[in-house]
Amino acid sequence: xxxxxxxxxxxxxxxxxxxLAPAPATAQAMLQPPPKxxxxxxxVDQTDWWKRGIIYEVYPRSFADSNNDGIGDIQGIxxxxxxxxxxxxxxxxxxxxxxxxxxxxxxxxxxxxxxxPQFGTVxxxxxxxxxxxxxxxxxxxxxxxxxxxxxxxxxxxxxxSRTNPYRDYYVWRDPKPDGSPPNNWASIxxxxxxxxxxxxxxxxxxxxxxxxxxxxxxxPKVEKAMFDAAEWWLKRxxxxxxxxxVDTMFERPDLKDNKVYPxxxxxxxxxxxxxxxxxxxxxxxxxxxxxxxxxxxYPGRILVGETWTSDAQELVQYYxxxxxxxxxxxxxxxxxxxxxTAPDLRQRITGVETNSVGGWPSFALSNHDSRRVASRYPVxxxxxxxxxxxxxxxxxxxxxxxxVLYYGEELGxxxxxxxxxxxxxDVIGKKGWPKEKGRDGERTxxxxxxxxxxxxxxxxxPWLPVSADYATRNVAAERADxxxxxxxxxTLIAERRGNPxxxxxxxxxxxxxxxxLSYVRSGGGRKVLTVLNFGGAASDLTLAxxxxxxxxxxxxxxxxxxxxxxxxxxxxxxxxxxxx
Ligand code: NOJ
Ligand code: CA
Numbered sequence: 001x002x003x004x005x006x007x008x009x010x011x012x013x014x015x016x017x018x019x020l021a022p023a024p025a026t027a028q029a030m031l032q033p034p035p036k037x038x039x040x041x042x043x044v045d046q047t048d049w050w051k052r053g054i055i056y057e058v059y060p061r062s063f064a065d066s067n068n069d070g071i072g073d074i075q076g077i078x079x080x081x082x083x084x085x086x087x088x089x090x091x092x093x094x095x096x097x098x099x100x101x102x103x104x105x106x107x108x109x110x111x112x113x114x115x116x117p118q119f120g121t122v123x124x125x126x127x128x129x130x131x132x133x134x135x136x137x138x139x140x141x142x143x144x145x146x147x148x149x150x151x152x153x154x155x156x157x158x159x160x161s162r163t164n165p166y167r168d169y170y171v172w173r174d175p176k177p178d179g180s181p182p183n184n185w186a187s188i189x190x191x192x193x194x195x196x197x198x199x200x201x202x203x204x205x206x207x208x209x210x211x212x213x214x215x216x217x218x219x220p221k222v223e224k225a226m227f228d229a230a231e232w233w234l235k236r237x238x239x240x241x242x243x244x245x246v247d248t249m250f251e252r253p254d255l256k257d258n259k260v261y262p263x264x265x266x267x268x269x270x271x272x273x274x275x276x277x278x279x280x281x282x283x284x285x286x287x288x289x290x291x292x293x294x295x296x297x298y299p300g301r302i303l304v305g306e307t308w309t310s311d312a313q314e315l316v317q318y319y320x321x322x323x324x325x326x327x328x329x330x331x332x333x334x335x336x337x338x339x340x341t342a343p344d345l346r347q348r349i350t351g352v353e354t355n356s357v358g359g360w361p362s363f364a365l366s367n368h369d370s371r372r373v374a375s376r377y378p379v380x381x382x383x384x385x386x387x388x389x390x391x392x393x394x395x396x397x398x399x400x401x402x403x404v405l406y407y408g409e410e411l412g413x414x415x416x417x418x419x420x421x422x423x424x425x426d427v428i429g430k431k432g433w434p435k436e437k438g439r440d441g442e443r444t445x446x447x448x449x450x451x452x453x454x455x456x457x458x459x460x461x462p463w464l465p466v467s468a469d470y471a472t473r474n475v476a477a478e479r480a481d482x483x484x485x486x487x488x489x490x491t492l493i494a495e496r497r498g499n500p501x502x503x504x505x506x507x508x509x510x511x512x513x514x515x516x517l518s519y520v521r522s523g524g525g526r527k528v529l530t531v532l533n534f535g536g537a538a539s540d541l542t543l544a545x546x547x548x549x550x551x552x553x554x555x556x557x558x559x560x561x562x563x564x565x566x567x568x569x570x571x572x573x574x575x576x577x578x579x580x
Contacts, residue, residue: 049090050302050327051360053497054397055140055404056089059368060097060119061105062464063407063446065457072445072456074120078128080448083475085135087410088493092132093140093242093304095368097125101151103211103427104189105443106142107244108149112229122236129237140304141233143241145226146248147212154225155213162200168219171205171251172197184257185277190267190431193277207248207277209427217249217286230294240295240302243326246287246318247308250280266428266436284317287325304362304404305329308336312351319359328362328402335370339377340392342517342534346508349399349519353506361401365392366409372442374485375414380536380571383559386412387572389485390558391532394574397492398521398530400506405489407446411478412485416467417441425464440464449476488556492576495555500524501578509547515539516569518546520579527579528555533569542566552578 064076074097077084084092096106097119106116115122129139148155157166173182173194181194181203187210194203195210205214215222230241258272265271287303295301307329309315318329331352337344352361365373374389389412396403418424418440421433429438445462447470448455454470456462467473478486496502504523510516515535521528529546533539543551543565551562559573567575 047300048360049138049300050402051503053088053090054493055091055093055304055328055362055402056084056087057093057095057364057367057404057406058084059095059407059443062443062456062462064448064455065445065460065462068458068460069118070457070460070463071118073118074115074124074128078124078131081128081131081135081137085137087405087490088497089137089405091138091140091239093404094128094142095242096142096144096244098144101149101211103149103209105426107144108147108151108209108212109144110149110151111153112226113232125233125238126236133237138239139237140240140242140302141238142244143230144244145215145217146245147206147208147214150211150213158213159197159200159204162202168216169222169225170213171216172200172202173205173255174202183255184260184272185251185255185274186258186265186269186272188274189428190265191269205251207245214248214251217282218253223286223289227290227294230290231297234294234298234301239300240304242304242306243287244306246283246305247278249286250282252276252280266432284320284325287318288320291320291325302327306332308332312348312355315352316355316357316359319356323358327360329359330362330364330404331401332364332367334363334365335367335373340534342513342515342532345395345517345534346511350508353400356401361399362404363396363399363401364404364406365396366406366442367404368406368443369439370442372406372413372415373409374412382570383572385414386485387559388412390488390556391534391572391574393485393489393492394530394556394558394576395517395532397489397496398502398519398528398576400504400521406442410486410489411447411473411475413444413447413473414467414469415441416444416465423465447474449474488558491556495528495576499526499528499578501526501528507547510541510545513539513541516541520547529575529577529579531560531567531569531573531575531577533559533571533573536571538571539569539573540566541569547579549579552580554578 058077061072063072064080065072066075097115098109099111099114099116100106100108115125132139154166154169157164158170181192185193187193187206189208193205193207196203206212207214256276258274258276261271263271291303295303303326305318305326307318315329315331318326373392374385379385417437424430424438426438426440428436444464445454445456445466450471452459453462454466454474478484500523501521504521506519506521508519510518516533516539518531555576557575559570560575561568
């Protein structure tokens with residue numbers, strides 16, 4: 001893998017990815033009202049609960065601030081459970097809320113068995129679990145497996161002397177004879193991946209910040225301690241984990257240098273691949289042990305993977321040889337694409353369909369590390385970021401596989417990037433400015449209503465500024481607008497849960513079309529056709545070209561008009577329709 005600056009943001013976090021019945025004419029006449037209650041998907045049984053609706057990613061710092069200190073918290077999430085339920089989420093994935101110095105906003109964990117006071121208490125998590133249970137919304141936590149905080153007691157012990165019993169919890173090596181780091185490995189967050197500890201005169205290894213020392217998973221005591229931590233929360237009713245940065249859990253023991261390429265990364269470090277310190281074969285054996293020794297002891301519990309892969313062939317390895325590894329290795333590849341085009345999407349999605357045999361796919365288009373999808377790509381003349389939100393939402397929510405939706409994606413929230421380095425919170429943005437502005441822009445407060453701070457809190461300055469569009473782009477306003485992005489998403493999520501076609505097979509149609517991506521989902525004797533115009537110009541398609549049949553009920557449409565025999569789609573036009 002080689003990280004060029006433009007791809008840095010999208011790939012840095014993995015360390016590894018590189019590399020129609022006769023139609024009434026208008027859209028509004030045909031729109032379904034937003035669903036009131038979420039139907040259960042009839043085709044999916046209880047143990048496979050994670051195939052039904054969606055997983056909703058919540059970044060606790062930014063979702064809702066219940067005590068008005070400017071930082072979102074767990075009670076804030078609990079207060080909005082009705083909303084999350086009404087969206088049709090089966091589970092929340094809550095990013096780290098463990099005690100942490102917040103060097104990487106929680107991805108530097110100082111105690112796996114506790115909660116950072118700024119987010120609340122363990123009792124607050126218990127309450128979120130209980131209140132979620134009452135609404136059919138399960139809780140998944142984020143398990144940061146590769147590294148701890150440098151403030152974790154294990155690391156404090158480890159660095160205290162070369163003979164401390166915790167020394168081997170981390171990766172320590174002698175300097176080279178000239179005092180330089182043991183090899184050329186670069187941290188993905190800037191600079192060398194090695195930091196010298198002056199007391200014990202050895203270097204410790206960190207793929208991310210120096211405040212995030214890598215755990216040594218070759219030490220059985222580390223495995224035991226981490227497995228115990230995972231189990232601690234499962235016993236409290238948590239339903240599983242999104243596993244952070246799995247690919248960096250192991251390094252080549254001989255510490256072979258990485259190959260260096262021309263040019264420098266956003267931090268001025270020569271580009272290099274990371275083949276010797278990521279994606280080692282031991283990652284898979286270790287994840288399989290976690291599944292077998294911890295997760296499978298608790299019925300229905302799941303592992304979701306932060307699995308950045310270059311293609312589906314690579315992705316399939318994370319299911320394990322007997323589906324004994326991760327239930328949901330996320331296919332994050334679509335997040336990293338510089339443009340969304342029909343042929344490219346067709347090929348990548350077909351790859352997942354073909355390769356994940358026996359496994360169930362999972363897709364995401366936005367997350368807390370990547371520019372929000374509604375504002376990621378240029379907007380064609382006459383269209384808006386809302387149209388991007390709708391076409392990408394239609395894609396994500398009609399694919400076969402569990403969608404992981406990032407908070408605010410359902411509102412069409414856009415990036416709100418810092419304009420000055422002084423305003424940046426995310427350290428990679430401070431270090432990499434202006435080439436790398438960090439991830440603040442996609443982490444701004446959730447927009448609930450038109451009141452102060454978009455209803456995020458009662459008026460204290462939020463840790464990141466609320467996006468300027470909040471007065472109109474918010475949950476309350478969008479709920480009331482039948483044409484809103486929110487109602488578009490809600491309609492599709494409800495359809496996914498209730499229509500067996502959207503739990504069934506997937507077939508690409510009109511496969512040579514260079515602009516429009518079309519596919520049919522079928523199951524339970526029903527069929528749903530999705531047609532998405534990713535081209536820069538309007539497109540006309542005949543029903544015959546899309547596989548024939550008759551148009552039935554329109555599920556959603558945007559920038560699309562229909563006749564009895566065909567469809568006209570403006571750029572970013574969308575139609576999702578039952579086929580009779
Ligand atoms: C991936 C997380 O999503 C990201 O936010 C974090 O900075 C890195 N892993 C390091 O934990
Ligand atoms: Ca708070």
